[in-house]
Amino acid sequence: xxxxxxxxxxxxxxxxxxxxxxxxxxxxxxxxxxxxxxxxxxxxxxxxxxxxxxxxxxxxxxxxxxxxxxxxxxxxxxxxxxxxxxxxxxxxxxxxxxxxxxxxxxxxxxxxxxxxxxxxxxxxxxxxxxxxxxxxxxxxxxxxxxxxxxxxxxxxxxxxxxxxxxxxxxxxxxxxxxxxxxxxxxxxxxxxxxxxxxxxxxxxxxxxxxxxxxxxxxxxxxxxxxxxxxxxxxxxxxxxxxxxxxxxxxxxxxxxxxxxxxxxxxxxxxxxxxxxxxxxxxxxxxxxxxxxxxxxxxxxxxxxxxxxxxxxxxxxxxxxxxxxxxxxxxxxxxxxxxxxxxxxxxxxxxxxxxxxxxxxxxxxxxxxxxxxxxxxxxxxxxxxxxxxxxxxxxxxxxxxxxxxxxxxxxxxxxxxxxx
Amino acid sequence: xxxxxxxxxxxxxxxxxxxxxxxxxxxxxxxxxxxxxxxxxxxxxxxxxxxxxxxxxxxxxxxxxxxxxxxxxxxxxxxxxxxxxxxxxxxxxxxxxxxxxxxxxxxxxxxxxxxxxxxxxxxxxxxxxxxxxxxxxxxxxxxxxxxxxxxxxxxxxxxxxxxxxxxxxxxxxxxxxxxxxxxxxxxxxxxxxxxxxxxxxxxxxxxxxxxxxxxxxxxxx
Numbered sequence: 001x002x003x004x005x006x007x008x009x010x011x012x013x014x015x016x017x018x019x020x021x022x023x024x025x026x027x028x029x030x031x032x033x034x035x036x037x038x039x040x041x042x043x044x045x046x047x048x049x050x051x052x053x054x055x056x057x058x059x060x061x062x063x064x065x066x067x068x069x070x071x072x073x074x075x076x077x078x079x080x081x082x083x084x085x086x087x088x089x090x091x092x093x094x095x096x097x098x099x100x101x102x103x104x105x106x107x108x109x110x111x112x113x114x115x116x117x118x119x120x121x122x123x124x125x126x127x128x129x130x131x132x133x134x135x136x137x138x139x140x141x142x143x144x145x146x147x148x149x150x151x152x153x154x155x156x157x158x159x160x161x162x163x164x165x166x167x168x169x170x171x172x173x174x175x176x177x178x179x180x181x182x183x184x185x186x187x188x189x190x191x192x193x194x195x196x197x198x199x200x201x202x203x204x205x206x207x208x209x210x211x212x213x214x215x216x217x218x219x220x221x222x223x224x225x226x227x228x229x230x231x232x233x234x235x236x237x238x239x240x241x242x243x244x245x246x247x248x249x250x251x252x253x254x255x256x257x258x259x260x261x262x263x264x265x266x267x268x269x270x271x272x273x274x275x276x277x278x279x280x281x282x283x284x285x286x287x288x289x290x291x292x293x294x295x296x297x298x299x300x301x302x303x304x305x306x307x308x309x310x311x312x313x314x315x316x317x318x319x320x321x322x323x324x325x326x327x328x329x330x331x332x333x334x335x336x337x338x339x340x341x342x343x344x345x346x347x348x349x350x351x352x353x354x355x356x357x358x359x360x361x362x363x364x365x366x367x368x369x370x371x372x373x374x375x376x377x378x379x380x381x382x383x384x385x386x387x388x389x390x391x392x393x394x395x396x397x398x399x400x401x402x403x404x405x406x407x408x409x410x411x412x413x414x415x416x417x418x419x
Numbered sequence: 420x421x422x423x424x425x426x427x428x429x430x431x432x433x434x435x436x437x438x439x440x441x442x443x444x445x446x447x448x449x450x451x452x453x454x455x456x457x458x459x460x461x462x463x464x465x466x467x468x469x470x471x472x473x474x475x476x477x478x479x480x481x482x483x484x485x486x487x488x489x490x491x492x493x494x495x496x497x498x499x500x501x502x503x504x505x506x507x508x509x510x511x512x513x514x515x516x517x518x519x520x521x522x523x524x525x526x527x528x529x530x531x532x533x534x535x536x537x538x539x540x541x542x543x544x545x546x547x548x549x550x551x552x553x554x555x556x557x558x559x560x561x562x563x564x565x566x567x568x569x570x571x572x573x574x575x576x577x578x579x580x581x582x583x584x585x586x587x588x589x590x591x592x593x594x595x596x597x598x599x600x601x602x603x604x605x606x607x608x609x610x611x612x613x614x615x616x617x618x619x620x621x622x623x624x625x626x627x628x629x630x631x632x633x634x635x636x637x638x639x640x
Contacts (some may be wrong), residue, residue, distance in 0.1 A: 066432045068445045343436075344428045360421075403421025 009322040012043060013136050040139040044128050051331075052291040053090035059339045061086065066343035093284075100280035105169055108277065112167035117278065117285040119160035124289045126153045127296040132208040134309045134324030146207040147199060150300060151192055154255070157293060158184045161264070161274050164286070168277035176273025179350065180264035183254055186357040187261075191251035193365035194244045197372045198235055198304045207300075211308030232314060234307035239392040240372035243399070245305040247365055249334075252297035254357070257290060258338055260345035263353060298334040299327070306330050352406075360402050367398050460576055463543035465560075466521060466532055467567040471508060475566035480540030482513040487532035487541055495525035496532060508587065509594040519562035523549055539583045545575045 007014070016039050020032070027035060057072065064071025075092050076083035104113055130146045132138040142149055158181055165177020199205055202213040214233050235241035254261035265273030275286040302308060309323035348356070375391050382390070438445050449456060472478030483500040499518035507513045532541050544567065551557035573580040 062436065065436045065439045067447075068435050068439050069448050070439075070446060070450065073450075340429060340432065340436075344432045345425065400420055406421050407424075 005320040005322070009135060009324075011322075012134070012324065016040070037139075044125070044139065047328075048128065048292055048295055049288060051295065051328075051335075052288055053094070054087070055291060055335055055339075056093070056287075057087055057089050058335075059342070060089075062336070062339045063343045066340075097281050097284040102280040102282060103277075105277050107169040109167040109169070112163050113277070114282075116160050116164035116167060117275075117282045117289070119163060120157055121285050121289040121292070123153045123156045123160070124293045124296060128292075128299070130207055131296065131299045132211050132303060132308055133299075133327050134322065137309075137324060138208050141206065141208055143204075143206045143209065145205055147195060147205045147210075147300075150207070150296075151188075151195075154293070154296070155184075155188060157289075164278070165274035168274075170277050172270040172272075173274050173276045175270050176264045176266075176276065179266075179270075180257065180274055182350075183257075183261060183263060183353060183357075186354060187251045187254035187361070190247060190357060190361035190365045191255055193362070193369065194248040194251060195300070195304055197240055197244045197365070197369055200369065201235070201240075201372055201376060207303050207308075211303055211310065214307040214310055232307050232310050232312050234305065234310070234312070236305045236307070238372075238375065239388060239395055240368050240375055241305050242392075243364070243395045244368050244372075245301065247361060247368065248301050248305065249337075251357075251361060252294075252301060253338065253341070254353075256294035256297050258294060259342040260348050261353060262347055263350060266347055268347075294338065295331060295335070298331050298338075301334065302327065302330045356406065360406060363402055364395075364399065368395060371395055458545040458547075458575070460578065462545045462547075463530055464528055464547045465523065465526060465544050465549060466530075466541050466565070467544045467571075468519065468562060468565045469540055469542055469569050469572055470566050471569055475563070475568070477505075479515060479562070479566060480508070480538050481516050481519065482507065482538055482540070483516040483519075484514075484537070486535050486537070490531050490535045492529060492531060493525045493527055495522040495527075496520070497522075509591055511594070516562060519565060521560050521565065523551075523558040523560055524554075539587055542572050542576070542579075542583075 016036075019039060020036060023035060024032070061071035061073075071086070072089050073086040074083060075086055075088040077088060104110060127150050129140040130138065130142055130149050132141075161180045161184070162177045165173045165175075165180070168174070198210060202210045204210060204213070214235060236245050253259075257264050263273075265275065267273075270276070275283060278286055309327040311318040311321065311326055371391050371394050374394070375387065378387055378390075435445070469480050470476075470478035471480065483498055485498050485500070488494075488496045488498045497518065497520040498516050501515045501517045504512040504514055528543070530543055533543055569580070569584075572583070
């Protein structure tokens with residue numbers, strides 16, 4: 001029984017291995033690493049863009065329901081009455097954007113304008129190469145630099161966003177690009193600092209190494225869950241991990257330009273921000289890259305705090321589910337959370353955005369680093385039941401103190417002339 | 420505390436999300452082509468010409484006075500007056516529109532044509548599905564397409580239609596009363612004129628005074 005589930009779990013790995021051995025005799029020696037890489041990349045290029053396509057429909061349906069509307073439910077199979085509850089929409093959208101006219105402004109810097117969407121999509125896809133999607137399923141395992149690679153490549157999206165805004169020769173594009181630069185640079189710091197806490201505690205930059213540190217059978221001082229226990233040792237279950245996860249999610253939403261941090265493309269203010277002057281498939285690439293960036297950020301959050309591909313508990317029905325299903329399930333849950341947030345929160349103002357990054361997120365991540373260090377140092381002197389509330393209180397008090405400045409101060413408005 | 424407002428908001432949206440599935444009362448929209456919301460009584464979209472009789476072209480109330488054409492702010496009405504006259508609902512002889520076109524693409528649904536019409540002959544319709552596959556000819560609506568019965572008007576705007584009917588009834592009654600008064604006055608005048616000649620006319624039969632009436636009476640006599 002366990003072997004059967006093990007086989008399903010490792011099916012993608014064994015399939016690739018089998019294909020490589022079959023091709024081994026046929027292929028010239030120099031082509032083998034290329035084919036191996038292509039075989040690793042193919043599932044990523046198949047799964048995540050498909051997930052993006054489905055997310056666009058689910059997001060529209062979810063936002064509709066949040067606003068007490070029905071949402072898109074028409075497009076199904078053409079020339080039939082089969083509607084598929086509207087899930088044919090993304091195919092229609094894809095065809096539409098492919099056959100739409102590609103308008104390039106006459107004043108635009110044409111080369112840069114053409115390169116910007118490509119320069120955005122490629123780094124976003126590169127970040128997927130270091131994410132562990134399942135047990136033994138990481139396309140490029142960098143044992144020394146995995147997380148560093150993710151952030152280094154992910155940071156270059158700022159350049160492509162500015163390329164798009166600058167080359168369009170449009171004031172709205174440029175405003176959007178300026179906003180994007182300011183926002184991404186500000187939020188990169190809390191994002192990296194909150195991830196740094198995990199690196200400090202796990203003692204490795206390798207993302208698959210970080211997932212292994214959250215396994216139940218790996219002895220780690222200072223993480224709840226006993227040696228052969230039932231509960232997994234996700235970093236989320238520690239006070240610094242809990243706070244760190246939410247700090248990470250906030251910064252990730254800002255990095256991915258998601259509501260409430262969607263100032264760079266604030267459509268009620270600056271049309272579509274940096275991709276105002278893009279149409280047709282270039283626009284679709286921007287859209288795709290934005291969502292793939294969000295998925296990659298969510299994937300990193302899952303790897304760092306939610307135990308990657310590990311099930312939450314270590315007993316039978318949960319361990320039977322393949323590891324990659326756990327990863328995709330957690331990813332879907334986070335996507336739903338982001339859609340929910342988008343349906344709930346209005347957009348921030350620029351000064352609120354900057355103030356939140358520098359006056360709240362940055363101090364909180366620094367405090368979180370110190371608390372994580374204390375958690376580690378006190379591991380042998382204070383029992384877990386006392387250590388957990390102590391460390392949590394050390395984070396909750398600064399949270400309350402720092403948060404006071406950001407609370408909305410509502411007073412009853414006096415309408416002098418109307419009354 | 421920071422974040423409680425966000426949580427409250429998320430609870431609210433979650434309620435909406437779940438509620439929209441089991442409580443159809445919450446839904447603010449309908450699935451349009453299949454389901455339709457009955458239009459509001461005060462809705463207005465595009466003008467139509469009211470007619471009273473079975474044959475729309477014979478019963479048009481419009482007398483081609485061209486006030487609406489002159490008042491129309493975007494100048495979307497085009498009227499050609501007829502050469503001949505015909506009797507209107509009061510029996511009065513009037514012109515009628517030989518051509519009455521409204522450009523659908525220019526009309527801005529302002530209802531000024533309705534406000535200025537002294538004959539209760541142009542009213543606003545609630546029909547809103549006006550798209551057309553012919554963007555030149557199809558958007559120029561002629562009098563055959565514009566003519567709609569008074570029953571239709573009563574159906575879409577009951578209150579307004581009742582007021583309009585009352586105005587017309589009053590006009591008709593006034594016209595009839597005037598005709599009657601005129602006839603009586605004429606009769607009295609005729610009697611007065613006849614007085615000196617036949618002073619003993621104790622039972623004055625009203626003499627036909629108009630030549631038309633005389634010719635009409637002659638064959639009968």
